[in-house]
Amino acid sequence: MKKVNYFQPYCLKTLMTPSFEDQILALREVINRYNLHYYTHDEPIITDAEYDRKIQQLRQLESENPEFKTPDSPTQKVGGAVLSAFSKVNHEIPMLSLGNVYSAEELEAFVERLNNRLDTRDDLLFCVEPKLDGLAISLLYVKGHLLRAATRGDGRIGEDVTHNIKTIKNIPLTLKGQHIPELIEIRGEVVMPLADFNAYNQVAEQQGQKRFANPRNAAAGSLRQLDSKITATRPLAFYSYGIGQVSSEALPDSHYQRLLQIKAWGLPLSQEVERQGSVQGCLNYYHSILQKRDNLPYEIDGVVYKIDDIKLQEKLGFVSRAPRWATAHKFPAQEEQTLLLDVEFQVGRTGAITPVAILEPVFVGGVTVSRASLHNKDEIARLGLSRGDTVVIRRAADVIPQVTSRLAEKNPHFEAIIFPDLCPVCQSELEQIADEATIRCSAGLFCAAQRKQAIQYFSSRKTMNIDGLGEKVVEQLVDADLISTPADLYGLHADQLVELERMGPKKAENLINAIHQSKQTTFARFLLAMGIREVGEATVNNLTEHFLTLQRLQQADKEALQAVDDVGEVVAQHIIHFFRQSHNVEVIEALLEAGIHWPQLTAKPQKSLPLSGKTYVLTGTLTQMKRNEAKVLLQTLGAKISASVSAKTDCVVAGESAGSKLLKARELGIAIIDEEQLQVLLASLQNSTG
Ligand code: IVH
Numbered sequence: 270m271k272k273v274n275y276f277q278p279y280c281l282k283t284l285m286t287p288s289f290e291d292q293i294l295a296l297r298e299v300i301n302r303y304n305l306h307y308y309t310h311d312e313p314i315i316t317d318a319e320y321d322r323k324i325q326q327l328r329q330l331e332s333e334n335p336e337f338k339t340p341d342s343p344t345q346k347v348g349g350a351v352l353s354a355f356s357k358v359n360h361e362i363p364m365l366s367l368g369n370v371y372s373a374e375e376l377e378a379f380v381e382r383l384n385n386r387l388d389t390r391d392d393l394l395f396c397v398e399p400k401l402d403g404l405a406i407s408l409l410y411v412k413g414h415l416l417r418a419a420t421r422g423d424g425r426i427g428e429d430v431t432h433n434i435k436t437i438k439n440i441p442l443t444l445k446g447q448h449i450p451e452l453i454e455i456r457g458e459v460v461m462p463l464a465d466f467n468a469y470n471q472v473a474e475q476q477g478q479k480r481f482a483n484p485r486n487a488a489a490g491s492l493r494q495l496d497s498k499i500t501a502t503r504p505l506a507f508y509s510y511g512i513g514q515v516s517s518e519a520l521p522d523s524h525y526q527r528l529l530q531i532k533a534w535g536l537p538l539s540q541e542v543e544r545q546g547s548v549q550g551c552l553n554y555y556h557s558i559l560q561k562r563d564n565l566p567y568e569i570d571g572v573v574y575k576i577d578d579i580k581l582q583e584k585l586g587f588v589s590r591a592p593r594w595a596t597a598h599k600f601p602a603q604e605e606q607t608l609l610l611d612v613e614f615q616v617g618r619t620g621a622i623t624p625v626a627i628l629e630p631v632f633v634g635g636v637t638v639s640r641a642s643l644h645n646k647d648e649i650a651r652l653g654l655s656r657g658d659t660v661v662i663r664r665a666a667d668v669i670p671q672v673t674s675r676l677a678e679k680n681p682h683f684e685a686i687i688f689p690d691l692c693p694v695c696q697s698e699l700e701q702i703a704d705e706a707t708i709r710c711s712a713g714l715f716c717a718a719q720r721k722q723a724i725q726y727f728s729s730r731k732t733m734n735i736d737g738l739g740e741k742v743v744e745q746l747v748d749a750d751l752i753s754t755p756a757d758l759y760g761l762h763a764d765q766l767v768e769l770e771r772m773g774p775k776k777a778e779n780l781i782n783a784i785h786q787s788k789q790t791t792f793a794r795f796l797l798a799m800g801i802r803e804v805g806e807a808t809v810n811n812l813t814e815h816f817l818t819l820q821r822l823q824q825a826d827k828e829a830l831q832a833v834d835d836v837g838e839v840v841a842q843h844i845i846h847f848f849r850q851s852h853n854v855e856v857i858e859a860l861l862e863a864g865i866h867w868p869q870l871t872a873k874p875q876k877s878l879p880l881s882g883k884t885y886v887l888t889g890t891l892t893q894m895k896r897n898e899a900k901v902l903l904q905t906l907g908a909k910i911s912a913s914v915s916a917k918t919d920c921v922v923a924g925e926s927a928g929s930k931l932l933k934a935r936e937l938g939i940a941i942i943d944e945e946q947l948q949v950l951l952a953s954l955q956n957s958t959g
Pocket of ligand 1: 365366367398400401402403405406421457458510511573592595597
């Protein structure tokens with residue numbers, strides 16, 4: 270008998286490694302479980318990145334051990350089971366999936382396989398497209414009318430979601446133009462545009478409602494509504510990427526030309542679709558789209574390369590689950606899973622208590638993340654978090670990393686995360702305003718955390734601009750009880766400062782000078798420095814231009830405040846609340862006494878411009894000009910630009926994939942123009958003003 274030395278790692282490994290068949294069976298079991306959660310329950314229990322790794326592993330094991338390949342393996346199937354709530358739809362031509370490549374080498378190998386199969390060395394022409402991260406949908410048009418819309422389902426049988434699809438604004442109910450086949454099935458992706466996804470989650474967070482984990486879940490959840498009135502309130506958009514069944518043969522022989530034909534019939538097509546004639550061209554495309562990723566209106570998880578010549582596509586055909594003539598080149602994942610080590614409760618400038626997840630560091634979206642936002646108390650409860658849980662971290666676009674879900678079954682021995690009852694810094698009571706999800710420390714400037722941040726905000730670049738008064742210095746000054754309000758800064762002496770860490774006499778003198786210089790300021794900077802809730806730069810400018818003096822602003826009632834652009838009921842209430850608090854008034858008086866002053870503002874002469882007195886809102890993506898450019902042009906014609914649609918709005922400019930603002934404008938019966946109409950308007954008004 271062979272002797273085994275149990276202390277040798279090699280032998281241990283040999284003893285413990287299961288057979289290939291066992292590994293394959295185990296992988297299939299876990300992947301089937303993931304599929305069930307993902308497709309059937311709409312609740313992933315693993316990140317896409319982890320899923321892709323598992324599928325790759327299984328595919329490799331199966332290809333190295335073909336004797337264990339079976340038709341029921343998850344590598345041979347597409348999608349998941351069909352939900353029973355919607356009626357079933359048979360896909361005459363199955364809706365398939367795509368193979369993946371992750372590197373230049375894998376792409377080269379893919380193209381080489383194509384060349385070998387086609388028996389050619391010529392450069393192949395590819396149609397290259399962004400890989401939208403949403404939900405695959407089939408749209409069946411008969412005699413040019415949208416007859417039926419279905420999800421992919423398991424690839425052969427999908428769900429009939431016609432009623433819901435008909436609420437999506439950029440899907441035409443009737444095709445326009447010429448040579449429309451008697452029957453044509455358009456395939457593409459339904460997405461929730463990123464701007465709308467972020468706005469939706471922000472509102473959900475404020476109202477203590479459930480957030481969507483990511484735009485794809487948002488699109489899927491919105492389409493799976495049984496009540497299409499709910500779907501109609503969700504800002505969804507569709508982009509075409511191919512054709513399924515078609516009754517006529519009179520279509521172009523090029524995939525790219527077919528997409529342009531689809532576009533000409535009125536269906537949306539991503540602006541990023543183009544053609545590339547070489548591997549290098551495809552790679553350049555990959556990198557340029559990767560760079561643009563954060564600025565695209567929708568979330569993408571890679572690009573897709575498709576042989577452009579339809580005849581070659583037909584020649585290459587399919588392997589069980591995917592076409593041989595196309596592959597996806599995946600981007601680095603924006604979601605990864607990691608361990609939740611702890612939760613810290615931070616106190617913000619306005620007292621908001623924000624839970625922050627402390628994580629086992631994980632590489633996601635190109636950086637290592639060890640902290641992520643957990644938003645608020647409701648979110649912790651919704652996720653049901655405990656220390657030691659495995660969580661999904663999402664780091665997308667320029668949004669701070671967030672915990673979006675908890676994975677796997679709960680371990681009952683883990684310690685649940687409990688939201689504190691008292692402020693973690695000053696131990697004061699916490700309060701929650703009705704209809705707000707945020708919980709705040711009630712102590713205001715009596716809380717050291719709020720004091721430090723209020724003083725720091727007061728001295729920052731956009732406010733009083735006190736050079737050299739950084740976070741560390743403010744922290745030391747507050748901890749040493751040298752200051753407790755911004756007004757105390759003006760009573761500091763250099764000899765008090767030299768006592769602080771890393772503060773020599775020269776630095777102390779410079780800081781005292783900077784504090785002194787800050788006394789000469791502007792009304793807008795001073796008002797911004799007060800840190801009134803939801804009163805940012807734009808609002809401050811509107812307020813100061815409107816009221817001209819601090820005294821008039823302080824005396825303004827709710828009605829007077831709401832007459833100012835961009836000031837709604839909530840902001841007006843915050844302003845009134847701020848000026849009613851005696852300690853705020855005391856600080857203001859002390860600051861003015863210390864010598865803070867600004868040039869007196871005078872009313873601007875009312876120039877009569879063509880759009881004077883009109884309020885415009887810009888929403889969606891403009892394709893011919895930048896949003897900021899449109900904003901400036903409208904402003905030079907006298908228009909006010911507002912960020913939100915209200916009864917005060919005169920006109921909404923709706924670009925591509927405009928969402929909730931467009932809906933609101935429709936609800937309120939406000940004039941809506943598209944980009945083309947905007948161009949015409951600008952041109953005619955610019956001409957009229959010379
Ligand atoms: S082509 C037969 N093109 O990716 C080819 N798919 O992983 C089928 N997707 O189910 C798909 N953008 O939901 C294609 N430009 C694009 C795509 C795209 C996103 C999705 C689609 C598909 C999945 C495959």
